[in-house]
Amino acid sequence: MTTQMHLAAQYLAAAGISFVEKKDDDSHTNLGFSVEKGTLYTRELDNKSIVLSLSYDLFTLEWNDAGTKNILRLDGTTHAEVLQWINRMVSSSNISVPYSYDIHYELPYQINDDYVFKLQDVSALQQLKENRILAHTILREFLDNNKLNSEIRIWPHHFDTGAFTSLENDSGLAIGLGMAIPDIISHQYYLYISGYKNNNTINVTDFNKLSLGEWKSKGFIGAILNVNGIIKSDGVSFFEQVMNQLITK
Structure with a gap:
C-alpha cells in the first residue's frame, strides 16, 4: 500500500506543479498532512480556496x-480515469491553466494509463496512516519543545515526512529530520x-552510541530509528539525543 499511496500522492504534487507559484526549493509540490482527517493535501491551488487531498x-x-467536495474512489480506477476526473474538476472550478501530470523527478515505480489502483490491504493502509500521525506528532513536539520553526511537510519525491530548521544560537547548526518510507537504508x-554546518553534512562516525536508534555513515549520514513499536516519547527522545551530540560537534 505504500506504493499505491506514493503513486496517488503524485496527483497532488502535479497539482502543485500546475497551479501553485514555483519555489526554488520545490516546496510548491510538497503536501500537508491532517492528523485529524488522515489526509494528505496540497497548498491552495490557483490562489483560490481549492485543495486536492488524498484520504x-x-x-x-x-x-x-x-466548501464543495467531490470524491473519486481510487480502488479499481485507472491512472487515465484519475486524470480525466481531475481535469473535470479543474474545469468545474474555472481554473484557467490546464492540469499537467508532469513530474520532474524519478520515482521507483512506473505508471501508465492502464495502471489500476487496488485497495489490497485495509489494515496496512490504516497502519500507514498511524505512521504519518506518529511522525507528525513527534516532529511537532520536538520542534515546539526546542522553539524551532519549520513546516512539517510530505515531499512527494521520496514520500518522507520532513522538517528543516536552523538553531537560533551560536552553534551554527541546521538539522533535517523526519520519517522516511522503506528504502535501502531500512x-x-x-x-x-x-x-549541517556551513552547508556540509556533519560526520557522525566518532559519535557516542545512542540509547535509541543508530548512527549511519554510508549512503545516509546521520541517525535513524525504526518506527515499528515506538511511541511518541521514544521519537522525541531520539531526536533530542542526536541533536545534543550534533550541537557539541
Whole structure:
C-alpha cells in the first residue's frame, strides 16, 4: 500500500506543479498532512480556496473547492480515469491553466494509463496512516519543545515526512529530520535526522552510541530509528539525543 499511496500522492504534487507559484526549493509540490482527517493535501491551488487531498481512511481523492467536495474512489480506477476526473474538476472550478501530470523527478515505480489502483490491504493502509500521525506528532513536539520553526511537510519525491530548521544560537547548526518510507537504508519506516554546518553534512562516525536508534555513515549520514513499536516519547527522545551530540560537534 505504500506504493499505491506514493503513486496517488503524485496527483497532488502535479497539482502543485500546475497551479501553485514555483519555489526554488520545490516546496510548491510538497503536501500537508491532517492528523485529524488522515489526509494528505496540497497548498491552495490557483490562489483560490481549492485543495486536492488524498484520504488514507477512504482511499479516495477529494477535490475541495470553497466548501464543495467531490470524491473519486481510487480502488479499481485507472491512472487515465484519475486524470480525466481531475481535469473535470479543474474545469468545474474555472481554473484557467490546464492540469499537467508532469513530474520532474524519478520515482521507483512506473505508471501508465492502464495502471489500476487496488485497495489490497485495509489494515496496512490504516497502519500507514498511524505512521504519518506518529511522525507528525513527534516532529511537532520536538520542534515546539526546542522553539524551532519549520513546516512539517510530505515531499512527494521520496514520500518522507520532513522538517528543516536552523538553531537560533551560536552553534551554527541546521538539522533535517523526519520519517522516511522503506528504502535501502531500512526495510521499515524510520525516523531520520542529520546535522549541517556551513552547508556540509556533519560526520557522525566518532559519535557516542545512542540509547535509541543508530548512527549511519554510508549512503545516509546521520541517525535513524525504526518506527515499528515506538511511541511518541521514544521519537522525541531520539531526536533530542542526536541533536545534543550534533550541537557539541
